[in-house]
Amino acid sequence: MAGTIEQKLAAQGIVLPEPVAPVANYVGFVRSGNLLFVSGQVCNGLDGKLIAKGKLGAGVTIEQGSAAARGCAINLLAQVRIALGDLDKVVRVVRLGGFVNSAPDFLEGPKVLNGASDLMVAVFGDKGRHARTTIGVAVLPGDAAVEVEGIFEVA
Amino acid sequence: MAGTIEQKLAAQGIVLPEPVAPVANYVGFVRSGNLLFVSGQVCNGLDGKLIAKGKLGAGVTIEQGSAAARGCAINLLAQVRIALGDLDKVVRVVRLGGFVNSAPDFLEGPKVLNGASDLMVAVFGDKGRHARTTIGVAVLPGDAAVEVEGIFEVA
Amino acid sequence: MAGTIEQKLAAQGIVLPEPVAPVANYVGFVRSGNLLFVSGQVCNGLDGKLIAKGKLGAGVTIEQGSAAARGCAINLLAQVRIALGDLDKVVRVVRLGGFVNSAPDFLEGPKVLNGASDLMVAVFGDKGRHARTTIGVAVLPGDAAVEVEGIFEVA
Numbered sequence: 001m002a003g004t005i006e007q008k009l010a011a012q013g014i015v016l017p018e019p020v021a022p023v024a025n026y027v028g029f030v031r032s033g034n035l036l037f038v039s040g041q042v043c044n045g046l047d048g049k050l051i052a053k054g055k056l057g058a059g060v061t062i063e064q065g066s067a068a069a070r071g072c073a074i075n076l077l078a079q080v081r082i083a084l085g086d087l088d089k090v091v092r093v094v095r096l097g098g099f100v101n102s103a104p105d106f107l108e109g110p111k112v113l114n115g116a117s118d119l120m121v122a123v124f125g126d127k128g129r130h131a132r133t134t135i136g137v138a139v140l141p142g143d144a145a146v147e148v149e150g151i152f153e154v155a
Numbered sequence: 156m157a158g159t160i161e162q163k164l165a166a167q168g169i170v171l172p173e174p175v176a177p178v179a180n181y182v183g184f185v186r187s188g189n190l191l192f193v194s195g196q197v198c199n200g201l202d203g204k205l206i207a208k209g210k211l212g213a214g215v216t217i218e219q220g221s222a223a224a225r226g227c228a229i230n231l232l233a234q235v236r237i238a239l240g241d242l243d244k245v246v247r248v249v250r251l252g253g254f255v256n257s258a259p260d261f262l263e264g265p266k267v268l269n270g271a272s273d274l275m276v277a278v279f280g281d282k283g284r285h286a287r288t289t290i291g292v293a294v295l296p297g298d299a300a301v302e303v304e305g306i307f308e309v310a
Numbered sequence: 311m312a313g314t315i316e317q318k319l320a321a322q323g324i325v326l327p328e329p330v331a332p333v334a335n336y337v338g339f340v341r342s343g344n345l346l347f348v349s350g351q352v353c354n355g356l357d358g359k360l361i362a363k364g365k366l367g368a369g370v371t372i373e374q375g376s377a378a379a380r381g382c383a384i385n386l387l388a389q390v391r392i393a394l395g396d397l398d399k400v401v402r403v404v405r406l407g408g409f410v411n412s413a414p415d416f417l418e419g420p421k422v423l424n425g426a427s428d429l430m431v432a433v434f435g436d437k438g439r440h441a442r443t444t445i446g447v448a449v450l451p452g453d454a455a456v457e458v459e460g461i462f463e464v465a
């Protein structure tokens with residue numbers, strides 16, 4: 001029987017990808033004690049292509065960026081599911097670090113990151129409310145518009 | 156009776172703001188075990204306006220940036236006080252992450268961040284000495300000159 | 311008698327520097343419980359000079375950047391040795407945060423950071439596999455090409 005969180009995902013039509021292990025000497029997540037550290041996820045969609053590519057403030061809109069941030073959050077959850085086997089074991093989303101590929105005059109990073117924050121609360125409710133840091137970076141891997149990393153408390 | 160740290164704040168004329176909860180699906184802090192993760196704080200002063208706006212190396216001086224970093228640190232402590240009720244419960248300032256809104260040729264980020272580090276040691280003494288990472292970012296929310304996030308060990 | 315990890319370092323010709331304490335109100339590392347947080351390390355070599363200076367995509371090559379990232383990882387290990395006395399006490403490399411001083415069109419940050427990730431696995435084996443976040447930043451302290459911070463689980 002599917003767990004509570006899996007049911008919420010299904011009810012909202014959220015499909016988690018099967019994450020591909022990094023082709024390098026790092027991994028998607030590491031657990032230490034009750035904390036699960038998940039590697040920075042760029043905004044790949046289910047088709048493996050970037051949901052938004054390029055810089056906010058120079059071609060990518062806030063709406064596109066927010067959708068990209070939501071995609072990053074979905075990719076984080078895919079890693080968490082692999083790590084824990086069951087998303088119901090998430091006790092709390094502790095922290096999201098949000099990186100917005102930004103033109104030097106793009107000031108609305110938090111609106112972009114809300115796409116990730118909203119997804120976490122839609123899935124986990126109050127357990128999904130997290131500490132957050134948003135910064136505008138010079139560039140991201142593969143010219144992804146957004147990257148998000150996460151720390152989760154687990155049972 | 157005011158705690159030791161509150162007395163130190165008063166003696167140094169440091170007034171903590173009453174933090175406003177973020178108007179979004181994230182929060183100012185999350186505690187997990189003995190670690191308190193505080194969201195990135197931009198350099199708002201007590202009047203709610205940015206202490207310094209724009210880029211270091213392109214209009215904002217190191218002195219202004221350092222004052223801004225100090226303001227970020229004060230905002231972190233305001234969050235910690237809300238979280239714990241009493242700043243005396245801070246066992247250690249574990250880590251500060253410092254983000255300096257930088258022109259691409261501004262090399263003195265650590266001097267800017269010292270404004271935050273000095274504040275922590277002025278308030279907590281040796282317990283205030285922390286691990287630190289300083290980077291120069293393309294831009295920050297609202298064009299803040301500095302943003303600082305923190306991890307605190309709590310009793 | 312040298313520990314296992316010290317023997318591995320010696321066998322691979324890796325020499326750790328004697329880290330200089332920061333000349334400011336922060337420190338090279340802080341331990342909290344079983345987690346050791348190590349401050350961001352720029353890419354100084356054993357001679358104290360930057361292994362690579364400037365921006366990837368604007369003068370610094372991927373090969374130079376990767377060597378710089380390896381140097382950052384060596385500097386992290388030097389801090390860990392000071393913190394623990396013995397690198398054999400490292401249970402796991404939990405997370406590396408990698409910051410690449412990047413021109414706004416440099417998309418290959420992960421290839422640069424592999425220099426740090428490869429070093430960790432060369433030294434610690436599977437315990438060296440870590441969660442990782444790579445971002446391209448506007449600038450770094452002293453115009454270092456790469457900076458890396460780390461979280462380690464310790465016995």
